[in-house]
Structures are given as C-alpha cells and as structure tokens.
Amino acid sequence: xxxxKIPLDRILQKMADHAEKMQDRLQKxxxxxxxxLDTEIATTPCEIxxxxxxxxxxxxxxxxxxxxxxxxxxxxVYALVNRExxxxxxxxxxxxxxxxxxxxxxxxxxxxxxxxxxxxxTIDDHVSGFMNNIVDFIRRRHRLxxxxxxxxxxxxxxxxxxxxxxxxxxxxLITTVTPSNFDTDKGLLHIWAKGxxxxxxxxxxxxxxxxxxxxxxxxxxPARLMIDKYVGFMENVDNKTFVENFxxxxxxxxxxxxxxxxxxxxxxxxxxxxxxxxxGKLKLGGRRVDLQKITMPLLNIYGRYDHxxxxxxxxxxxxxxxxxxxxxxxxxxxxxGIYVSSKSQKELVxxxxxxxxxxxxxxxxxxxxxxxxxxxTARKVTRQTKPPSARGxxxxxxxxxxxxxxx
Amino acid sequence: xKEDEQKAGPEALSPAWLRAAADFWxxxxxxxxxxxxxxxxxxxxxxxxxPTPEWGQSALEKWPFxxxxxxxxxxxxxxxxxxxxxxxxxxxxxxxxxxxGYFRLQQQWLEQIDKVGQGAEAxxxxxxGRDTLKAWTEIYGQNFRQVxxxxxxxxxxxxxxxxxxxxxxxxxxxxxxxxxxxxxxxxVETSLEVMKARLEELxxxxxxxxxFKDYYDMWIKILEGHYMTLLKAPGYLDSLGNILIASGNFxxxxxxxxxxxxxxxxxxxxxxxDELGKEIYxxxxxxxxxxxxxxxxxxx
Numbered sequence: 080x081x082x083x084k085i086p087l088d089r090i091l092q093k094m095a096d097h098a099e100k101m102q103d104r105l106q107k108x109x110x111x112x113x114x115x116l117d118t119e120i121a122t123t124p125c126e127i128x129x130x131x132x133x134x135x136x137x138x139x140x141x142x143x144x145x146x147x148x149x150x151x152x153x154x155x156v157y158a159l160v161n162r163e164x165x166x167x168x169x170x171x172x173x174x175x176x177x178x179x180x181x182x183x184x185x186x187x188x189x190x191x192x193x194x195x196x197x198x199x200x201t202i203d204d205h206v207s208g209f210m211n212n213i214v215d216f217i218r219r220r221h222r223l224x225x226x227x228x229x230x231x232x233x234x235x236x237x238x239x240x241x242x243x244x245x246x247x248x249x250x251x252l253i254t255t256v257t258p259s260n261f262d263t264d265k266g267l268l269h270i271w272a273k274g275x276x277x278x279x280x281x282x283x284x285x286x287x288x289x290x291x292x293x294x295x296x297x298x299x300x301p302a303r304l305m306i307d308k309y310v311g312f313m314e315n316v317d318n319k320t321f322v323e324n325f326x327x328x329x330x331x332x333x334x335x336x337x338x339x340x341x342x343x344x345x346x347x348x349x350x351x352x353x354x355x356x357x358x359g360k361l362k363l364g365g366r367r368v369d370l371q372k373i374t375m376p377l378l379n380i381y382g383r384y385d386h387x388x389x390x391x392x393x394x395x396x397x398x399x400x401x402x403x404x405x406x407x408x409x410x411x412x413x414x415x416g417i418y419v420s421s422k423s424q425k426e427l428v429x430x431x432x433x434x435x436x437x438x439x440x441x442x443x444x445x446x447x448x449x450x451x452x453x454x455x456t457a458r459k460v461t462r463q464t465k466p467p468s469a470r471g472x473x474x475x476x477x478x479x480x481x482x483x484x485x486x
Numbered sequence: 487x488k489e490d491e492q493k494a495g496p497e498a499l500s501p502a503w504l505r506a507a508a509d510f511w512x513x514x515x516x517x518x519x520x521x522x523x524x525x526x527x528x529x530x531x532x533x534x535x536x537p538t539p540e541w542g543q544s545a546l547e548k549w550p551f552x553x554x555x556x557x558x559x560x561x562x563x564x565x566x567x568x569x570x571x572x573x574x575x576x577x578x579x580x581x582x583x584x585x586x587g588y589f590r591l592q593q594q595w596l597e598q599i600d601k602v603g604q605g606a607e608a609x610x611x612x613x614x615g616r617d618t619l620k621a622w623t624e625i626y627g628q629n630f631r632q633v634x635x636x637x638x639x640x641x642x643x644x645x646x647x648x649x650x651x652x653x654x655x656x657x658x659x660x661x662x663x664x665x666x667x668x669x670x671x672x673x674v675e676t677s678l679e680v681m682k683a684r685l686e687e688l689x690x691x692x693x694x695x696x697x698f699k700d701y702y703d704m705w706i707k708i709l710e711g712h713y714m715t716l717l718k719a720p721g722y723l724d725s726l727g728n729i730l731i732a733s734g735n736f737x738x739x740x741x742x743x744x745x746x747x748x749x750x751x752x753x754x755x756x757x758x759x760d761e762l763g764k765e766i767y768x769x770x771x772x773x774x775x776x777x778x779x780x781x782x783x784x785x786x
Contacts, residue, residue: 090698
C-alpha cells in the first residue's frame with residue numbers, strides 16, 4: 080500500500096491557530112446569540128381586508144412618496160407550500176416592499192394553515208373558490224373590470240388556471256418560477272413525483288403534513304442543506320447580521336402549512352404525472368383549462384439555476400397561451416434567490432414594475448385611440464447571457480441558495 | 487472459539503433458558519395452588535395451610551369474569567391454574583423465536599467483525615449493517631410476522647387483530663426506514679473513499695493543502711455530486727416509494743387502533759370528523775351554487 084505524506088505539522092499548526100480564533104469567535108457568538116436579535120419576518124405594514132375560512136387577503140398600500148401609482152392593483156398568489164412571508168423576509172430585501180416602492184397597489188393572498196376539515200378542498204376550490212372571490216372583491220373595491228395577477232411557484236400554476244378560466248377579470252398576468260410543463264426529468268421533484276402513490280398517501284394522511292414536505296425539500300440536497308448550511312452558520316456565528324438573516328430564513332423554511340389532501344392528490348396526478356395543464360386537457364370543476372384563453376399580456380420569469388422548478392418546466396408556457404404579448408425572462412438565480420438575493424432584488428421587481436407600467440400606459444393610450452393595436456405583437460424572450468461559470472458549478476449555486484440567508 | 491460460540495447458539499442455550507423460565511412459571515403456579523416450592527418442604531401445621539396470597543385470591547375471584555370475556559376458559563380455580571401453567575408455553579414460544587433471531591443476528595455481527603481488517607471491500611459491504619438489516623428482515627418475515635398474523639379468536643378478536651396489524655405495520659415501517667437510511671448513507675461512504683483516493687493523488691503530486699477547510703470543501707462537493715446521482719437512481723426511488731407507503735400503512739393501522747379507544751371513551755374519532763367535514767363541504771358547495779353568493783367577511 081502506498082502511503083501519502085501529509086504535512087501533519089503544518090495542519091496541526093493551522094488547527095492550533097484556528098482553535099485560538101475559534102475561542103475568540105465563540106466569545107463573540109455568545110454575545111450575539113444572547114443579545115437581542117431582530118429575526119422578525121413579514122414586517123412591511125399591511126391590513127387584512129378579506130377573510131374566508133383559513134384564507135386572508137393582505138393589502139399593502141403604495142407609498143405616496145415614490146411617485147405616481149399604477150391604477151390597476153396587483154394580486155400576488157403564493158404557493159400552498161411554505162408561506163408567502165418569503166416575499167417579505169426582511170426589510171431591505173423584501174419583494175413586497177420593493178413592489179410598493181414601485182408604486183404598485185399590492186394585495187397578497189395568505190393561504191393560512193390547512194386543518195383536517197380542509198382535506199377535501201380541491202384545486203378548483205382554491206382557484207374558482209378562494210381566488211375568484213378575492214379577485215371579485217378587489218375588482219369591486221377598485222371598480223375595475225380586471226386586475227393584474229402575479230403567481231409564485233404553485234401559486235403561479237393556480238394563476239395560469241385562473242387566467243384561463245376567467246380571462247375577462249385579469250388585465251396582465253405575471254408568472255414567477257411557475258411550473259406549467261411537468262414532463263421533464265431535470266428537477267428532482269419532477270422525478271420523485273412521478274413515482275408517488277398520491278392516492279395512498281392522501282388516504283393515509285388526509286392533509287399532507289408540512290414536515291413531510293420539509294423533509295422532502297431537505298433531501299433535495301442533503302450535503303448542502305443538512306451539513307454545509309450549518310457549517311456555514313458556525314463559521315459566521317459571531318456575525319450578528321448573518322445570524323439574524325440565517326434565523327429569518329430558518330423561520331421561513333420550516334414554516335410549512337399542511338397541504339389539503341385533495342389538492343395534493345390532484346396536483347400530483349393531473350400535473351406532475353399526467354402533465355394535463357400544458358396540453359390544455361386539465362379540468363377544474365368540470366371546465367377545461369384552455370391555455371388559448373389566456374389572451375392578456377404575459378410575463379414569465381424563471382431562474383436558470385432553479386432546482387425545484389427548472390427552466391424546462393417554465394419556458395413552454397409562453398408558446399402555448401393565446402396571448403400575442405408574451406415575454407420570458409430568465410434570471411441567473413435559483414428558486415428562492417429570485418426573491419431574496421440582493422442581486423435579484425435589483426432585477427425582478429424593477430422589471431415587473433416597468434412591464435406593468437408599460438402596459439398600463441399602453442392601455443390608457445389604447446382607450447384614447449380606439450383604433451390602437453394590441454400591446455406588443457411579437458414574442459419576446461429576455462435571457463441573461465452571463466455564463467454559468469461566473470457563479471460556479473450549477474449544483475453549488477443551487478445548493479447554496481437555500482442554505483445561507485441573504486446569498 | 488468460533489465453534490464454541492456456535493455451540494452456544496440457540497440450540498444449546500435456549501433450552502436451558504427455557505427450562506429455567508418454565509420452572510419459574512411452574513413454581514409460581516404451584517405456589518398459587520398452595521404447594522410449597524421444591525426444596526422447601528412444609529414441616530409445621532402452619533405451613534400446611536393453603537398459603538394462597540391475597541393477589542392470588544383476588545385473581546381467582548376475578549377469573550369467572552375474565553373467562554367470560556375469553557369465552558373459552560373454565561370457571562373453576564383448578565382449571566384456571568392449569569391455564570396459567572399453559573400460559574408460559576406461549577411466552578416461551580415467543581421468547582424462543584426471539585432468541586433464535588437474536589442468535590442469527592449475533593452470528594451476522596460476528597461474521598462482520600471477522601471481516602474487519604480484510605480490506606476496504608469487505609468493510610464496504612457491511613459497515614452499515616446491510617447484511618444485518620437483511621438478516622433482520624428475514625427473521626421478521628419468517629417468525630414474527632407469522633406470529634402476528636395468527637388468527638385471533640374470541641370477543642376481543644377484532645381489537646387483537648388491529649393491535650397485531652399496527653405492530654406489523656410499525657415493524658414494516660421501521661424496516662423501510664432502516665433501508666432508506668442505509669441508501670441515504672451510501673454517498674457518505676462512497677465520498678469518503680473517493681476523498682481517500684483524491685488525497686493519495688494530491689499527496690503523490692505534492693499538492694496537499696495544510697488548511698483543513700480545503701479538505702472539507704473538497705469532500706462536501708464530492709458528497710453533493712454523489713447525492714445528485716443517488717437521488718435520481720431507481721434504487722433510491724424504490725426505497726422512497728416503500729417508505730412513503732409503509733409510513734402511510736402504519737399511520738392508518740395506528741389510527742384504527744386509536745379510534746377504538748376513542749370510541750370506548752365516547753370521543754369522536756378522526757373518521758367521524760372527516761365524515762362531518764365532508765358533509766359540511768358538500769353542503770357549502772350546494773349553498774354557494776344555489777345562492778350564487780360567496781360567504782365573505784369584508785372589513786371595508
């Protein structure tokens with residue numbers, strides 16, 4: 080056997096130096112951890128304007144100091160997985176706060192925590208029930224025929240369904256990291272979901288426990304999410320800002336409401352296993368979800384390094400809808416980073432603000448000139464061209480985005 | 487030494503233990519009948535009196551009720567004591583199965599210990615007890631599952647059956663969990679081996695770092711790569727499917743058992759609540775459809 084000569088003396092010396100630093104770090108860490116930490120999430124002021132069962136509607140007033148506001152309000156629909164607080168994780172890095180600063184009148188659905196009695200709620204109950212009631216409520220409140228709709232992840236899928244079923248109520252549609260084509264083996268969730276016996280799981284559990292989902296998400300990258308993440312925490316345990324951001328992210332990640340059983344069953348079977356949505360074959364409450372009915376402007380934003388909803392699951396949508404004004408935007412980020420990374424904060428929200436403002440302007444001008452053409456006539460695809468090597472290996476970028484708050 | 491250990495296996499040891507256990511239960515039964523334990527012959531008049539202790543008396547008094555419940559046992563105290571003498575046999579049979587299983591497991595462990603030092607390959611196959619798990623699965627399948635699936639009789643049949651089902655489902659869940667954890671551990675094992683080879687290579691090239699963090703970073707990248715391969719592999723997907731089904735089955739079996747207890751206490755079960763929930767859900771839909779209105783609580 081060949082023996083490798085390891086510079087043991089130098090390693091030991093390093094370890095001794097490291098031990099000294101560690102001692103110092105632990106002393107500081109003690110002060111940080113025992114001191115007062117600001118780890119609150121979802122701190123942007125809002126009011127609850129509507130409640131129905133477990134569901135609430137949050138309203139964020141536009142800031143008058145930031146210039147003219149858009150006439151049409153924006154409704155944000157988050158996923159049933161985890162909570163909408165991701166969009167308002169911390170001051171300075173809050174997508175909601177930035178949308179408000181952009182002059183948008185923002186409403187956001189808080190799906191709440193499903194209880195045992197919610198196990199029979201289907202996708203249709205969420206889309207044609209809760210969502211439709213909320214859209215009607217906002218339309219009445221603003222005396223408008225249609226509002227702007229923005230969906231996040233599974234909430235984006237719901238938004239696509241809603242826009243196809245009620246196109247007259249939606250003026251502009253924005254989908255962010257939204258799966259619409261489930262027939263791909265690029266993301267682990269897509270691979271796993273294909274083999275799941277959704278019937279058996281739903282029968283056994285009723286609602287799908289949030290902790291089961293938490294475990295599934297940890298298993299997407301055990302090396303980073305179970306080991307490296309906490310090694311990183313220990314390395315920065317003496318940094319108050321880092322600790323605060325880390326704890327905020329932990330609070331959000333493990334705040335997972337249960338998913339209503341029937342909704343889970345239908346989402347897995349009809350979407351992940353049969354891929355009915357993109358084919359225009361999905362039925363909700365007996366009505367077909369026809370993507371050709373989506374004729375309003377569509378902005379489709381997704382992350383190049385998204386390991387949960389890979390680009391392949393997102394980019395087909397703009398080709399299948401009936402709208403002529405569509406735009407794909409691929410950002411160099413991942414599923415969570417798109418809302419929380421400082422880089423994305425400078426890209427995502429300003430882009431949404433610009434895009435909506437352009438359409439608001441076009442719509443107003445359109446009303447003045449009755450003969451004006453529909454906004455935009457060509458499909459547009461905006462893609463960032465930065466090479467992946469600039470962010471390191473794909474796996475690394477994906478893994479880290481969930482691990483370290485604020486990255 | 488190995489031979490001795492094998493001789494002291496289940497064939498040699500369990501009869502001795504079983505005899506001792508049987509003697510104990512026999513003595514207990516005789517004491518209850520008023521006989522003195524062997525080696526302690528009664529000498530005085532006082533000793534000759536039936537020394538049935540209070541607990542025995544109380545048990546004898548309650549026996550008619552118990553026998554009524556079981557519907558099979560005789561009512562007389564003598565028959566009860568005979569029954570008590572047969573009870574140990576049931577325990578002994580179960581214990582024997584346990585002993586056999588234990589010895590088989592022990593043999594597996596001993597074989598593994600023998601393999602230590604026979605090179606990385608041997609250790610690789612056993613380090614996390616893959617063979618042990620297989621052995622346990624075999625033992626459980628051959629012995630315990632059979633005992634648990636014995637047909638139950640009498641008034642309490644349904645409850646006993648549910649208990650056995652829950653126990654069986656729990657064991658299968660444990661088995662699936664152990665298998666899943668083992669699969670999940672594979673990348674750790676492999677990454678350590680790759681790391682070793684990488685270190686040897688770096689050593690040969692004279693590029694070894696003196697910063698421990700470099701080695702950690704290298705290892706975590708390798709580990710991540712192996713996980714990415716594993717998490718798409720058919721073996722992992724099977725294991726994941728198994729654990730989901732097994733945990734679901736256990737949850738259902740446990741719930742049925744719990745429901746029986748709740749029923750006895752006249753507390754609504756989950757099943758009752760689910761039925762009620764479904765009823766309300768349907769009613770709500772009907773009301774919405776007929777009224778065309780939505781139940782909402784506007785605050786403005």
